[in-house]
Amino acid sequence: MPRNEPTQVTDGWDGGRSPGRRKAVRYAVPVAVAGVAAATIGLVPAFAGSGSPDLPKISAQDLIAKVAKSDVQQLSGTVRVSTDLGLPSLPGGAGGFGGAQGGGKGGDGASAAPQNKLMELASGAHTLRVAADGPEKQRVSIVDKAAEYSLVHNGNEVWAYDSGSNTAVHSTAPDAGRHGKQHRAPKDLPGGLKDATPQDLAKQALKAAGDTTSVTVDGTAKVAGRDAYQLLIKPKQAASTVGSIRVAVDAANGVPLKFTLTPKSGGAAAIDVGYTNVDFAKPAASTFAFTPPKGAKVVDGDKARAKTPREHGKDLPSHKDVKGLKKDMGGLNVLGKGWTSIATIKGDGSGLPSGKDQGAGGDAGKFLDSIGEKVHGSFGSGRVFSTRLVNALITDHGTVYVGAVDKQALIDAANAAK
Template identity: 75%
Template structure:
């Protein structure tokens, strides 16, 4: 059979095919990329397999439709996550708390809180074991060198367990909540952890694919022993810091097996997530059973959240980030506004405390971290500091405005200038 050659999807198609394409791309990249990067921060391995299999030729449009039509409900496997955003070590040993990712309360409860694990995925390589059986049963385990961390969703129960501290947090999934890895995260589980699979990352990216995006089909590949096509996604907007995204798609069932995001600056992937092993048979029922071990510290997550007047949505602590519109923003933060379109969308908000927000951010270890990274810039907006990673950049102005996006420095300055007019 002929090897697949790159085929670009354009808008110059008859009305019927364009309509079908729009329907297929009902998922649709830009703001979603910023959200996924900021919260999932980090995921995938090298291809688990070698060689380029011979597969029937397929267009980008039909490959997107294949992903959209895929309805795999049962699977189990191992996912390798590698992240390289170019984030330096926090000065003074500051940890998750510097980003507001920590949880109040005693150490045991904080160790088992799902959001405490998000910062661990911000760099390096991690191994996850995943399993799913429909919208009501999922299990994700982060495998550590000396301890494991596990999230289990089984019907109305959502458990998070940290074996290192022998502590657990329990939540009740509301009957009317969107549930499951394929339907959205159960309440009490940060979306970032639920998104730690190639399927969910690909879905978030395809939600934003539009006329600012080039979609082509690259060479075929072998991933986790499966034949796969590769969908290549590139921004058409030059100010984007994203070079390309490659999604390896199972040729048989349309399930994304690998997600690789490479910055425009080159070098290794910034976000790389993929299966090294996958099985589409139904997992054993006891995979989703969980009982806290004897002597474990158990926290009632529902009661703890309501006791703080936050509700379960406040547990994420990522409400102010693009892609997390379903969650509350940090207390004192101004309303989030999205500027621009496509890959160069920029999230704009007021720092806590308005014009004094920059001074608040400058306090403590978080302030030392920002000062060590920031470069002084000025423009029509006034002056401020730009803080950069390999993918996401942020401008904090001296009058307390924050601009964040997967865009270059000049795009942030231009957005701040425009907001002043």
């Protein structure tokens, strides 16, 4: 059979457009970047093996269609996640994230909360064991040297268990009571468990491909022992911080097996997520059965979720407050298109503290000065917070510009909006 060559280019393929509006978190730049990482990690499990099998030639359009048509809903395997976003160091190290959110308080279920575990995936290397049997049964376990964290969805039940604190949180899957049967994975499940199988999440990545993107089929590979085509996605826009995205697609069933994102600055992949082994047979029913170990602290997640707003309601902004805040900030707006889209939130005139400030704000300002670069333009001045992928400019007037673009693109956007 003729070997597949990297000559199939689709410059104008219209696979849809990325959403016109995206959520942004004002000032919380390191946390926002970590959230972007976690979301991206969920796109497609992958890990490259060795060898380049001979496969029939296929065009980029046909390979994308193969992914779109794939309907594999049963699988199990091991996934290796490696993330190097170049996030700025926070006081107390990486543990500062978890500790700030209730680390060590195993009894209240904080250590078993999915959002806390997602933060851990934003840096370093991790091993996951995954399994899925349709939209009603999924399981993922994050395994490290000292402990294991498992999240299990089985019909109308969701269990989260942290072996480190020996804490389990039990919840009822959303909509189970209203419809009698759970048809979609709960919205708070991370990565490939959220309302999708791995290939469905890959389709979301391909929606960004349009006239701002070059898509080619760049040879073949062996991934987790399976033959795969390599789809290469490259931004055409020079200001993008993304160098390329490489997705290995199973030649037999169209399931994405590899996702590697390399920044334009070069070096190691910023995100490399992948199967080290995968099996598309139906997992055993026992895979999705969970019973808390003896002595485990069991937390009723439904009660905790219902109780929290009542206890802390005074601290939560009202609907009126939120509307007023959006009005004061001018709302969220997106500038540009494609890979160089920049989300902006107009400030209220009060920017970040400076290291020169006296009093309590001085220490915060010194810390921000240490991780952010001071910049100037016709817009005035501000700080740029940088990672290997996502950069953010926060002006001294409080306006935020954030995107997967270089520093100059953010300054140009601020100057143009002046």
